[in-house]
Amino acid sequence: MAFPGVVSSPGERSRHRGCPLRPRVATKKLISRRHENVIHDGRGDSRYTTLFSLHQRNAMRRKVQCNAEIRKPHPWGTPPWSIDFRPIPRALPDFVDFAIVGGGFSGLSAAAWLRRFAPEKSVLVLESASLGDGASGRTGGMALAETAAGDLPGxxxxxxxxxxxxxxxxxxxxxxLPGVWELGRSVQATKDSDPVRKHSLISWNDSGELRVARIVPGGTVDPGRVMVGLASAAEDAGAQIVEHAEVRAMDFSNPPRLCVRHNFRGRIQEKEIRAGQVLLATNAFSLEMSGMRAAAVPKLTFALATAPLSAAQLRAIGLGSRRPFYTIDLPYLWGRLLESNAVIFGAGLVPPYLGAPSRFPLGDRSIKNAPRDLRYYDVRRGQSADRLRWLESRVRHLHPALESVRITHHWGGPILLTEKMRPVFRRHPRSEQVIVLAGYNGHGVALSVYLGKWAAEALLARRALPSWG
Ligand SMILES: Cc1cc2nc3c(=O)[nH]c(=O)nc-3n(C[C@H](O)[C@H](O)[C@H](O)COP(=O)(O)OP(=O)(O)OC[C@H]3O[C@@H](n4cnc5c(N)ncnc54)[C@H](O)[C@@H]3O)c2cc1C
Known part of the structure; x- marks a missing residue:
C-alpha cells in the first residue's frame, strides 16, 4: 500500500519493505528497555551523564571504534586521514525538535549551532553510513573563499x-590561510609586470606549461580533524548523532515524519521519527527526497596522495611555500601539501562530463548516462580506476622530481554540481518545515560549515534564508 506524501531516497524504492511510515509495522528492539527509558527523549545529555559515568561513556566509544576498525575496504578507497570519532550509542527517539539528515560538515555544523543557540531543543543527526563517508571525510581540505559561483548577495x-x-x-x-595559487596554461611569463606571474615558482608540464596566474585568499585544513571537532562539538552540546541510520523515506506532513532504517552492529531497526523541523544536508545523495533530482548532477571525483617528499623535492617542484593550488583552465588539477610533506593531487569526474566545457552539464544525455547511485562505483575498477590512472600519469609527468614518486593513497568522493554553480539553500518545495542545504560544486569545505551555522539560525527563525538559494 502506498503511503501518501512519502518520498524515498534514491534507489531505495525497490528495496523499500516494512517502512514504519506504513501503519502498524512491528519494529525490532535495538537497545534494552532500561537503556531506552533513560535516554529515549533525545533532549541533551544532562540526565545521561548523571547515569553513565565518563568512564562508561569512553568505554562504549572505544568498543564501537574498535568494531569500526575491522571494516571492509571502502569501494571509494581511503584518504590519508582518519575520523577517530564514534558517537555514543543511544536509542532512536520518537520525536525531536530538529532532525538533521546527513552527518557531513553541513549537518554537523548545523547540529552544533542549533544546540548552542537553543539548548532546550532536541537535535538528532541521522547519517546513513559512518561519519565522513560522504564528501567531508574524502575532501581535499582546501578552505576556499566565497562559493563556486563567486560572491553572492548577503x-x-x-x-x-x-x-x-x-x-x-x-x-x-x-x-x-597562506593563500591559494591559481594556475593557468596560458600565463605570459616574460612580458608580465606582475611579480607573481613573472617569477612563477611553478613550472609544470600538463597539457602545456602550468604557471601561477595569481594568489587568492584561502588555505587548508585537516578534514579528519574538522569532522571529529564538529561531531564532538555537536555531541558535547547535547545533539544526538546516529550512524548507519538512513532516512529511507519522508512524509512531508506537519510535523514531517521520517522513515529511518538503523543498522546497529548488524541488527536492523526500522522506525518512524516525527520532527518539528528537518534539515536535509545530504549532498550528492537522496536527490529525490531533497527535491533536487532534476536540478543537480551527482559525480564522483578523485584524489591521490604521494609519499612524503624531501625538502629538496618540494623546492624543485615549487611547493616550498606550502600553498595549495588549483587550475583555472582545463584539464582541471588541484592539490595541497599535508603536514608530513606528502602531496595530494586531485582531478577527474565519473560519470564523465560529456557536454561542452562552458555549459552546465545538465541535459538529457548526462542524466540518462548517470547511474542513480554513486555507490555503484569502485575506484579499483572500470571508469573510476581509469580516471585514477590518468591522474597518476599526469602527476608523474608534471615534473622530473615526481616521475618515480610513490603513491600511498587513491580515493574518490561525491560532489554535487548545480545550475550556475550556486549552492542550494532553501525551503523544500513540499514543506515549510524542511530546509535543503547542499550543492557546493566541489567548493564546500569552508562554505558548508559556514552555511551550516546559517541553517541553524534559519531553523530557529533568527535569520532569513538567502535570496539566491
Ligand atoms: C575528493 C574531493 C575533494 C574535494 N576537495 C575540496 C576542496 O579542496 N575544497 C573545497 O572547498 N571543497 C572540496 N570538496 C567538496 C567538499 O568536500 C564538500 O562540498 C563538503 O564536504 C560537503 O559537505 P556536506 O556535509 O554538504 O556533504 P557530505 O559530506 O557528503 O555529507 C552528506 C552526508 O549525508 C549522508 N546521507 C545522504 N543521504 C542520506 C539519507 N537518506 N539518510 C541519512 N544520511 C544520508 C551521506 O552519507 C553523507 O555522509 C571536495 C570533495 C571531494 C569529493
Missing part, C-alpha cells in the same frame, strides 16, 4: 566566518 566573508566558527566550537582543524 553571503558575507566565508573564510572569516569559518575561522570564527572553528574557534568558537574549539575545532582543532590545523587551519592555515
Amino acid at each position: 553571503l558575507g566573508d566565508v573564510l572569516a566566518g569559518y575561522k570564527k566558527i572553528l574557534r568558537a566550537l574549539h575545532v582543532d582543524a590545523r587551519l592555515t
